Amino acid sequence: MDDERISRRTSLATLGGLVAGAAGLAGWRAAGEAAGGPAAVAEGLVRCVLSPEQTEGPFHLDLDRVRRDITEEKPGVPLTLRLRVVDASTCRPIRRAAVDVWHCDAAGVYSGVQGDTGTFLRGIQRTDAKGWATFRTIYPGWYPGRTVHVHVKVALGGNVVHTGQLYFPDTVTDAVYRRAPYDRRPDRRPRNGGDAIFRNGGRRSTLKLARSGAGYVGSIAMGVMRG
Ligand code: FE
Numbered sequence: 001m002d003d004e005r006i007s008r009r010t011s012l013a014t015l016g017g018l019v020a021g022a023a024g025l026a027g028w029r030a031a032g033e034a035a036g037g038p039a040a041v042a043e044g045l046v047r048c049v050l051s052p053e054q055t056e057g058p059f060h061l062d063l064d065r066v067r068r069d070i071t072e073e074k075p076g077v078p079l080t081l082r083l084r085v086v087d088a089s090t091c092r093p094i095r096r097a098a099v100d101v102w103h104c105d106a107a108g109v110y111s112g113v114q115g116d117t118g119t120f121l122r123g124i125q126r127t128d129a130k131g132w133a134t135f136r137t138i139y140p141g142w143y144p145g146r147t148v149h150v151h152v153k154v155a156l157g158g159n160v161v162h163t164g165q166l167y168f169p170d171t172v173t174d175a176v177y178r179r180a181p182y183d184r185r186p187d188r189r190p191r192n193g194g195d196a197i198f199r200n201g202g203r204r205s206t207l208k209l210a211r212s213g214a215g216y217v218g219s220i221a222m223g224v225m226r227g
Contacts, residue, residue, distance in 0.1 A: 069136040070123035076106040076138025077176050078215030081207075083166075084131045085154055088223030093131025097161075097224075100124045100153040101135055106181045108143035131221075139168075139176045139216065142188045147195035147202075148173050154224055161224040167198055167206040172216065 085097040102122040104110045111118035121140075125133035142148045147167065154162040170191050176182060192198045192206075207218035 065119055065122060066124045066126070068123070068125060068134060070101070070121050071137050072118070072120035074105045074120050074138055075181050076141070077179060077182075078213065079137050079139045080212065080215070080217045081133075081135040081137060081150070081166075082217060082219040083133045083135070083152065084219070084221040085127050085133070086131055086221050086223050088225055091223070093127070093129070094156065094224070094226070095127050095129045095131060096156075097127040097131070097133070098124055098155040099127060099133035100155070101137075101150055103137070103140040103150040104143055106138065106141040107185065108141045139173075139182075141182060141185065145190070147190050147192045147198050148188070149198075152222070154222060156224070156226060161226065162222055164205055164222065165197065165202070166218070166220060167192060167202050168218070169206060169209060172209045176216075 081101065083099050083101070085094045085099065086092060087094055100123075102110065105121055111120040111122060121137060123135060123137075125135060127133045140148050140150060147170075149168075150166040152162070152164050152166055153160055170193075173188075173191075177186075177188060192202060195202065205220070207220050210217050210219075
């Protein structure tokens with residue numbers, strides 16, 4: 001990971017270069033990762049990284065659905081998503097950012113497609129004073145051609161400032177997928193390394209997973225540029 005992590009000072013210098021020199025890189029936005037929590041942010045110990053925007057994919061629906069629990073009784077291994085929004089130029093948390101997530105169910109199916117009017121596994125939360133948005137959901141399944149992922153969009157004051165995808169360590173997915181109902185669909189592919197979108201910065205968008213009861217908590221910080 002060290003090759004992908006750079007110090008805050010280096011990150012800011014790189015950001016300056018991007019902003020000054022490259023309107024052509026508009027498809028890329030600055031993203032960062034804050035580790036160590038608010039105290040680390042305050043002490044300037046956090047490290048920021050630059051990560052690419054990733055495709056929104058064909059399944060997004062604009063829902064005015066603000067809710068923490070997006071499960072809608074879909075079966076699967078419990079997953080709490082803890083997503084933190086920070087300012088990529090200062091590493092400080094951003095409050096009141098709208099975080100929009102959506103992902104497929106254990107069978108690899110999204111709500112709201114092919115005539116389905118459901119809203120399962122989609123939701124929006126506002127970040128709290130420390131930049132955190134929390135969702136309760138299930139571990140996503142997979143569909144052909146993609147590694148397991150969660151789509152995410154971050155908006156500030158109505159402007160979308162980040163569109164990305166969040167990923168899961170393959171070893172954790174392997175363990176989860178040995179359990180029902182995921183085990184009905186063995187031999188998932190591709191894994192992270194074989195996914196063309198993951199290759200474009202996915203390691204920097206990979207959730208940190210920790211066991212929690214029968215499920216997991218997945219956390220990550222997303223650095224965004226205020227417009
Ligand atoms: Fe997708």
